[in-house]
Amino acid sequence: MTSGRPLSRRLVVALAIAAATVACSPTPAPSTLEPLESDEALRLAALTDLDQRVARVAWSLSEANAALCPTVRLSAGWALHSARQYSPALRPHAEARFGLRGDLPGVIAAPSGSPADTAGFRTGDVLLAVAGAPLSAGEATGPAEWEGLEANIRAIDAALAQGAATFTVQRGHDRLDLAVQPRRACGYEVQLDPSDELNARADGRRLFISTALAGFAQSDDELAVILGHELAHHVLRHRPWNDRGGVARRANDGAWRAEGGSGGAEQQADRVGLYLAARAGYDPTVAAPFWRRFGASNWRVRFPQIGHASAGARAAALETVQHEIEARRRAGGELLP
Ligand SMILES: [Zn+2]
Structure with a gap:
């Protein structure tokens, strides 16, 4: 798993590929859960918690079953997000809480025992460069968009595919270099969809689970x-x-x-x-x-x-x-x- 994608960006992805996914869980039913708090900061906190749970389980499943998966990749096991993927309403909270800026990938989860965790990455780290090549910050304003983060993730995956890679990281006011040794894992991503439907599905490359279903677990x-x-x-x-x-x-x-x-x-x-x-x-x-x-x-x-x-x-x-x-x-x- 290389990316956690809360909110609008993921919704766009989900809608774009909904027609090509395995309708995997039963017919979506109305959620029995209480709606998330209307307060944006609380909503972000709840989504972050779900993102971290999903990232943790997805990494464990992906690594333990790499030998059975038809495609594998070298993975750091982290989940990444960006300020730009959030709706303009949630973005200021995401920027304040995680130090995010534009399209730069931030670590939303470094599951315990994953290569990212072993390398010392923490939730809140922002990746500035990989192997000396700067990642693109893109534009800070505008509607929710995920293409910029996707491009950065492709650059990161390409570097990890070669083996150990060093990242320049912003952590609060500090800048540090962290080297990660990726490990083999199933070659697909798990994403949390903001949705009240109790639903999960897969499109062959990505696996989607709704916030309602993740919360039901x-x-x-x-x-x-x-x-x-x-x-x-x-x-x-x-x-x-x-x-x-x-x-x-x-x-x-x-x-x-x-x-x-x-x-x-x-x-x-x-x-x-x-x-x-x-x-x-x-x-x-x-x-x-x-x-x-x-x-x-x-x-x-x-x-x-x-x-x-x-x-x-x-x-x-x-x-x-x-x-x-x-x-x-x-x-x-x-x-x-
Ligand atoms: Zn199924």
């Missing part, structure tokens, strides 16, 4: 169940579908059954996803209760959805997978789905 273990399911679509090379007739979905299901699998692509993503979460050290026993609680809070998912069984049936199926994982652990074998 009460622990990192539950968050790993959700993100593991989405990562499983990537591991299983499922195609995104956006067709009304479900052609791509049937192709996914057909390809899976042709290889001897049972159930559909979504059921398989549930199964493989729980393995991915367990391989990253998360507790697989939370999956079934999570789906039951989700079903109890959202009447829509008590019934089967397109591509999905009902929440109750998913929970029962996940219990079977959980027992399978526990048996393999007892036998001392590798946790391969």
